[in-house]
Amino acid sequence: MPLxxxxxxxxxxxxxxxxxxxxxxxxxxxxxxLVSHPRDAALQGLEKxxxxxxxxxxxxxxxxHPRPDRPWLAELGTSVEEVPPSLxxxxxxxxxxxxxxxxxxxxxxxxxxxxxxxxxxxxxxxxHRSHEWPHTLAQLRLAFGxxxxxxxxxxxxxxxxxxxxxxxxxxxxxxxxxxxxxxxxGQRGGLYPVRxxxxxxxxxxxxxxxxxxxxxxxxxxxxxxxxxxxxxxxxAVANENVLFAHEQAFEDRPSFYAELKRxxxxxxxxxxxxxxxxxxDAIRSYLFNAQLVTLPEGGMALILPGEAxxxxxxxxxxxxxxxGNGPIRKLLVVDVRQSxxxxxxxxxxxxxxxxxxxxxxxxxxxxxxxxxxxxAIVAEHWPDAITPDDLxxxxxxxxxxxxxxxxxxxxxxxxxx
Ligand code: SUG
Numbered sequence: 001m002p003l004x005x006x007x008x009x010x011x012x013x014x015x016x017x018x019x020x021x022x023x024x025x026x027x028x029x030x031x032x033x034l035v036s037h038p039r040d041a042a043l044q045g046l047e048k049x050x051x052x053x054x055x056x057x058x059x060x061x062x063x064x065h066p067r068p069d070r071p072w073l074a075e076l077g078t079s080v081e082e083v084p085p086s087l088x089x090x091x092x093x094x095x096x097x098x099x100x101x102x103x104x105x106x107x108x109x110x111x112x113x114x115x116x117x118x119x120x121x122x123x124x125x126x127x128h129r130s131h132e133w134p135h136t137l138a139q140l141r142l143a144f145g146x147x148x149x150x151x152x153x154x155x156x157x158x159x160x161x162x163x164x165x166x167x168x169x170x171x172x173x174x175x176x177x178x179x180x181x182x183x184x185x186g187q188r189g190g191l192y193p194v195r196x197x198x199x200x201x202x203x204x205x206x207x208x209x210x211x212x213x214x215x216x217x218x219x220x221x222x223x224x225x226x227x228x229x230x231x232x233x234x235x236a237v238a239n240e241n242v243l244f245a246h247e248q249a250f251e252d253r254p255s256f257y258a259e260l261k262r263x264x265x266x267x268x269x270x271x272x273x274x275x276x277x278x279x280x281d282a283i284r285s286y287l288f289n290a291q292l293v294t295l296p297e298g299g300m301a302l303i304l305p306g307e308a309x310x311x312x313x314x315x316x317x318x319x320x321x322x323x324g325n326g327p328i329r330k331l332l333v334v335d336v337r338q339s340x341x342x343x344x345x346x347x348x349x350x351x352x353x354x355x356x357x358x359x360x361x362x363x364x365x366x367x368x369x370x371x372x373x374x375x376a377i378v379a380e381h382w383p384d385a386i387t388p389d390d391l392x393x394x395x396x397x398x399x400x401x402x403x404x405x406x407x408x409x410x411x412x413x414x415x416x417x
Contacts, residue, residue, distance in 0.1 A: 003107060003175040005239075006058045006357055007291065007350040008143070008364065009049050010099035011374065012042040013064030014382045014403040017391065018342060019089035021128045024192030026228040026283065027343035034341065038094070039382040041338030043375060045097070045349060048334045050371050052303065055332075056296035058357045059366045060143070061374070063413065064404050065096045065135040068397055072131040080397060090128035092391050092400075098344045099351040100166040100233055101129070102136045104204050107170070107354035108149070109178045112209035115151050116355050118144060119204045121164030122155035125195045138416060143364040149355065153207045162200035165351055166231035167220075169238035173266050175354045180263045181205070182216045182238070187251070190226025216259055219251035227279040233347050234283055239292035241266045242300060242327045246282050247274045268327050276317045285311035287318075289345030292328070301330035305345045309333055363412050373410055381406045 020032025053059045068080045068091045076087065083091060096102070103118045111117050120137045123129035133155045144150035156162045172179030183201035186194030198217060205215045220232050224246070229235045236245035241264065250256050260267050272282070282288060284307070291303040308314050318331055334346055357365060381403035383396070390396050408414050 003109075003354045004058050004357055005175060005293070005352055005354050006060050006360065007052060007352055008060035008062050008099055009045060009350045010062045010097040010102070011064055011407065012038065012045045012097040012339060013067060013094035014038050014042075014400045015067040015092045015386070016041045016094040016097070016338065017089070017092065017386045017388065019093065019388060021089055021093060022126055022230065022343060024189065024225070024228065024230045025343040027341055031341045033388055036386045037338055037384065038386060039378060039384050042378045042382050044336050044338055046371050046375050046378070048336055048346060048349065049366060050368060051332070051334055052291070052293070053366065053368060053371070055293070055301070057293060060360065060364045061366055062096070062099050062102060062136070062139055062351065062364070063408060063411070063416065064094060065132060066404060067092050067094065067400055069131050088391055089388065093128035095129050096132045096136065097339065098348040100231075100348045101164045102351045103140060104162070104164050104168045104201075105351065105353050106181060106208040106210060107175065107179070109176055110170070110181055110208070110210055110214070112211070115149055116144070116353065117151050117153065117208035118353070119153040119207055120155050121162045122200070123163060125161040125163070125193055142413070142416070143361045145361060146359050149359045156200040156203045160197040160200035160203070161195055162197065162204070163195050163231060166233045166348065167196040167201070169232075169236065169243070171238050171241060171243060171260065171264050171267055173241055173264070175240070178211070178214060180214050180216060180260065181210055182218055184218050184220050184232035184236070184250070186220045186225055188222040188225070190222060192225055192228070192230065194225060195230055214263060216256065218256045221248050221251045223248050224279060228283045229279070230343070233289055234286065235279070235288050237288050237290060237292045237347060239300060240294055242268050242270060242292065244270045244288065244292055244302075244328065246272050246277070246279065246288060248279055270321070270326055270328060272317060277313050281311050281313045285314045286340065286345035287311075287314045289347045291346050291350065295330070299329040300327055301332050302328055303332045303334055303346050305340055306333055306335050306337065307340055374407060377407050377410050
């Protein structure tokens with residue numbers, strides 16, 4: 001069975017709220033304190049999954065984490081009843097929805113032992129994300145529990161921040177052929193924190209038993225991080241032999257491109273010049289946070305957020321690209337506005353795993369009937385709206401916990417409770 005690219009989307013959790021927790025993420029800071037709409041958010045995410053399924057792409061799901069995170073608060077010497085306001089939002093964050101930060105994935109053809117390797121991201125730079133990994137790891141160990149085909153690694157220990165696939169790209173002639181894995185780390189970010197450490201990725205490349213000759217470590221440009229590209233997937237995306245990137249994405253792009261062309265002569269680089277789309281417009285519109293996919297009928301499509309169509313410089317450039325004879329043939333627009341307002345676009349919401357879908361625990365794979373079932377649970381249990389003050393309400397805490405249990409039960413995954 002040939003490998004397929006499976007997108008595992010994070011189901012947006014019932015505690016989805018706007019707490020302005022991610023310094024350096026402009027949408028998160030700008031929308032701090034807004035009323036969030038968890039039910040609409042999760043339904044938007046499910047409709048994106050349905051959209052992609054209807055394109056003929058295999059689709060999986062990852063589940064929300066327990067919120068409030070009572071054991072995490074206990075580790076910090078407090079409880080949900082007593083937690084100080086400075087810490088409360090971090091215990092409630094639904095940030096696990098952004099599955100591109102769940103793990104780094106190396107498909108089997110790249111790994112010396114012929115298995116697909118996944119390393120859960122430690123997400124240690126941001127407090128609200130640092131307690132995701134144990135729950136993510138539990139899900140990955142179930143979904144990819146077939147040890148003949150997968151190995152799931154624990155987080156990179158110690159001080160080296162790792163934010164997973166959001167900073168990792170794989171280019172290849174086809175999914176089944178050995179690829180070139182590109183690990184994008186930060187060194188400086190102007191006023192903003194650097195979230196991906198070079199040493200974390202070097203450890204992951206060793207865990208995954210990658211060929212050092214086909215692993216590139218590339219520095220993200222300081223200008224991009226300083227403009228709000230807190231992850232590389234805000235300024236670049238890759239699929240098979242195509243790299244779609246902003247001109248200012250990488251610190252030393254001539255040597256990166258030269259190395260890439262040497263290792264993968266088939267590579268096609270579609271670069272958007274800053275003179276056509278500024279970094280600010282790219283980040284506001286999340287042009288590069290599109291899902292770049294190969295359609296079953298052939299050709300590639302970009303699955304873009306509505307905000308890209310609403311940004312004139314971006315849409316003009318994309319329409320021009322489609323008229324040319326490049327590898328990206330179609331523009332498809334999805335609505336993930338609730339997630340976008342926290343800085344998470346279509347690509348942030350998914351973790352890509354190139355594997356045989358038959359080897360994945362079927363409880364994590366979706367068809368339309370299952371999407372309908374999950375949608376009905378969301379419609380019944382997810383709150384309509386949450387304001388930051390609502391996080392003080394004990395009635396909400398119980399409701400959030402029940403909502404999560406309902407979806408785990410609906411998917412036969414109560415063992416994750
Ligand atoms: O880590 N936002 C997330 C967005 C992650 C996007 N992921 C990728 N680019 N792959 C982050 O900054 C905001 C939460 C808040 O402010 O309530 C937040 O965590």
